[in-house]
Amino acid sequence: xxxxxxxxxxxxxxxxxxxxxxxxxxxxxxxxxxxxxxxxxxxxxxxxxxxxxxxxxxxxxxxxxxxxxxxxxxxxxxxxxxxxxxxxxxxxxxxxxxxxxxxxxxxxxxxxxxxxxxxxxxxxxxxxxxxxxxxxxxxxxxxxxxxxxxxxxxxxxxxxxxxxxxxxxxxxxxxxxxxxxxxxxxxxxxxxxxxxxxxxxxxxxxxxxxxxxxxxxxxxxxxxxxxxxxxxxxxxxxxxxxxxxxxxxxxxxxxxxxxxxxxxxxxxxxxxxxxxxxxxxxxxxxxxxxxxxxxxxxxxxxxxxxxxxxxxxxxxxxxxxxxxxxxxxxxxxxxxxxxxxxxxxxxxxxxxxxxxxxxxxxxxxxxxxxxxxxxxxxxxxxxxxxxxxxxxxxxxxxxx
DNA sequence: AAAGCGCACAACCGCACGATA
DNA sequence: TTATCGTGCGGTTGTGCGCTT
Numbered sequence: 001x002x003x004x005x006x007x008x009x010x011x012x013x014x015x016x017x018x019x020x021x022x023x024x025x026x027x028x029x030x031x032x033x034x035x036x037x038x039x040x041x042x043x044x045x046x047x048x049x050x051x052x053x054x055x056x057x058x059x060x061x062x063x064x065x066x067x068x069x070x071x072x073x074x075x076x077x078x079x080x081x082x083x084x085x086x087x088x089x090x091x092x093x094x095x096x097x098x099x100x101x102x103x104x105x106x107x108x109x110x111x112x113x114x115x116x117x118x119x120x121x122x123x124x125x126x127x128x129x130x131x132x133x134x135x136x137x138x139x140x141x142x143x144x145x146x147x148x149x150x151x152x153x154x155x156x157x158x159x160x161x162x163x164x165x166x167x168x169x170x171x172x173x174x175x176x177x178x179x180x181x182x183x184x185x186x187x188x189x190x191x192x193x194x195x196x197x198x199x200x201x202x203x204x205x206x207x208x209x210x211x212x213x214x215x216x217x218x219x220x221x222x223x224x225x226x227x228x229x230x231x232x233x234x235x236x237x238x239x240x241x242x243x244x245x246x247x248x249x250x251x252x253x254x255x256x257x258x259x260x261x262x263x264x265x266x267x268x269x270x271x272x273x274x275x276x277x278x279x280x281x282x283x284x285x286x287x288x289x290x291x292x293x294x295x296x297x298x299x300x301x302x303x304x305x306x307x308x309x310x311x312x313x314x315x316x317x318x319x320x321x322x323x324x325x326x327x328x329x330x331x332x333x334x335x336x337x338x339x340x341x342x343x344x345x346x347x348x349x350x351x352x353x354x355x356x357x358x359x360x361x362x363x364x365x366x367x368x369x370x371x372x373x374x375x376x377x378x379x380x381x382x383x384x385x386x387x388x389x390x391x392x393x394x395x396x397x398x399x400x
Numbered sequence: 401a402a403a404g405c406g407c408a409c410a411a412c413c414g415c416a417c418g419a420t421a
Numbered sequence: 422t423t424a425t426c427g428t429g430c431g432g433t434t435g436t437g438c439g440c441t442t
């Protein structure tokens with residue numbers, strides 16, 4: 001037995017909202033609140049709209065203090081960091097950005113940030129409809145690219161393909177950003193240079209956010225993210241790492257692009273977001289060269305990059321090593337000489353079996369995250385939101 | 401000038417989950 | 422314990438606009 005529809009779809013209006021409808025909804029909610037029942041609300045005010053539609057319209061558009069467009073660099077920074085850390089939990093990410101809605105962030109990520117960071121074009125909807133999108137082809141058409149499996153990739157459920165694509169996208173983003181930043185720190189040997197050495201992405205310095213000044217729902221989420229960051233800092237060795245790195249944490253506070261302390265985008269008091277040092281987004285082409293040149297300059301196992309002991313820790317380096325060893329040769333001779341950041345389709349590609357590469361990468365990524373340990377004193381108890389986030393962080397939700 | 405195309409944004413859809421009867 | 426309901430979330434689709442060919 002299927003679930004009953006939330007409203008009579010035949011009698012409700014769909015499509016764009018008119019100013020009159022907006023005014024009705026806004027006026028009613030501002031005066032009476034939602035009454036705790038969105039389903040009944042449209043009937044009360046004479047709107048031929050689904051309750052869910054009313055809720056969405058209010059939350060995403062009519063609600064006071066909503067910001068639209070013009071994302072700042074620090075907002076982009078936060079979105080990127082959190083996306084890498086927790087994936088497409090847009091509502092959680094939105095909780096870190098006052099005035100932004102999850103829908104806005106989701107759209108911004110899909111239409112702009114993703115392209116900006118991964119240097120890929122948004123797949124044409126027409127192309128998707130015609131099944132010609134290269135990314136879908138790489139993910140969903142694994143059997144075509146990995147013929148040794150005898151079409152096994154094609155047997156992967158569509159949902160699993162999508163989830164893997166998301167996870168791999170995050171890995172790829174992570175690798176690209178690390179590769180880019182690494183170029184600034186790889187050749188340094190002096191303390192000064194080390195101070196200028198790039199941090200690892202996402203920025204993982206301990207957050208000092210004043211959670212008490214935030215709304216309750218934001219606080220729970222913030223604490224959760226903080227837990228994750230604490231843990232990652234511990235993993236990375238940033239907190240007690242090499243002396244040069246510790247100095248860098250202090251000295252680099254004012255450094256553009258690569259300021260470790262610039263990571264403290266949630267450092268400001270009163271719950272506001274202090275502008276971090278310039279993020280230094282890069283053009284895809286320049287990034288590709290930088291990342292490529294960087295890849296072979298580092299020890300890929302154990303010690304992180306630049307010899308400074310900074311990184312995501314052994315699990316991360318192992319993941320990186322795994323991916324590099326598996327995909328590093330995909331670019332041919334040039335890649336062998338200079339390293340190669342795999343593109344998303346390449347990450348999906350598998351030289352030795354259809355779904356194996358995708359699944360392997362996911363497992364590796366999951367293993368890395370699962371191996372993370374929070375300090376006992378940092379465990380949050382009785383907090384469903386933070387608990388959920390911990391689940392995400394600790395591997396339960398990384399399938400997405 | 402017109403068709404094709406990509407982009408950005410708003411809105412919809414279906415599922416999962418918690419609350420409640 | 423189970424069924425139902427309301428809500429929240431993430432993914433997907435619809436649509437209008439502007440640019441390119």
